[in-house]
Amino acid sequence: MAKNTKARHDDLRKRLIDLAEKTVEAEGLSALRARDLANKAGCSVGAIYNVLTDMNTLTLHVNGRTFKRLGIAVAASIADKADLPPRDRLIALSLAYLDFANNNFKAWTALFDIEMTAGPDVPEWYQNALNELFRHINGPVREIYPEMGKIDSDLMTRGLFSSIHGIVLLGLQRRISGVPQEEMARMITLILSNLSK
């Protein structure tokens, strides 16, 4: 029965993450409540804590899935575009990022709404997921700036990602007036098109 318990635990854990993912996608991270979740899963509140250490780690699991989907969507955007000029590949990547954030707004928001006060460092899988995104950007960057040293081209890569992220973030949160949805794509294109050299 030790084996049996583990199987039941694994099963419950998976169901909880599935349900949490649906909730986050539909209503956002703030709608993820322990009692509601237990209710939907047909278990007690306590059962959640038999299987997951925290509500926070549950969110981490959901975010892990979101990051995976994000990575796939971004990679797909340049899968058949290897022959395009590097600037156009950067634009394609960025628009895919915008598109994903827009179509999965609440799940995408949850990626950055989570607490990360524990220590100076972020979970490893989070770093890995970001590094995966960086890899895609780094190729075009090195093509555009072949003379640039590795340190600077890495900085440029992270800087470009952060820039696009900032545009998408402030735009989708409607924190900046006069940036309707359809203009965000143009904003991204404008900035990336004007990268010199």
Added chain:
Amino acid sequence: MAKNTKARHDDLRKRLIDLAEKTVEAEGLSALRARDLANKAGCSVGAIYNVLTDMNTLTLHVNGRTFKRLGIAVAASIADKADLPPRDRLIALSLAYLDFANNNFKAWTALFDIEMTAGPDVPEWYQNALNELFRHINGPVREIYPEMGKIDSDLMTRGLFSSIHGIVLLGLQRRISGVPQEEMARMITLILSNLSK
């Protein structure tokens, strides 16, 4: 006494905002609690609600002050640099933004941590404060791209602000590995220096 109460209310409101500002600066938005605040102000919890509709509006007041300080800091960075080339002025503005966010990290974070789910629109003063920042950016942008139409140059302005914001945000939150403090300035400089035309 109607006058008298108004004066007392105004006084209490001011003291509450002062105390809240200190708390947010020292410990962050999450440390702002109604009971603690009442304790520090020497009043009852209920008194807060006689004078402020909400804990959220209290945060808005604090954020208003932070935005004002931010605006002053950013404006000061180019006050004596009118003769510099536009790209250098953009860099000065951006580094001032980075500097302010770094030196007032918790208060600056609070600017964007606040709930804005109420309706599709953000408070008016928030928009005004942002527009003030945009004005500073718009000048150099129009100098760099004199042939650009107003619509596009406005998009470029907002896009550049969002970009710098994204770099500062992800960098200071340590959400991106390998971007130590001193390299963020270089990251910003790299990107802005490579704006073409």
Added chain:
DNA sequence: CCCTCTCAGTGAACGGTGTTCAGAATGTAA
């Protein structure tokens, strides 16, 4: 078949939020 005995699962209870509102306290006027 029954009786232990173990242990996973339960949900009431705990500590912590923001917010409210019946009543106490204070002030005003007759």
Added chain:
DNA sequence: TTACATTCTGAACACCGTTCACTGAGAGGG
């Protein structure tokens, strides 16, 4: 002093995540 109006108070409420003393179902031996 008394009657009334106004202001202020803090216990109580609703709602979080989290815990832990209990329950009850199932295993194994007699």
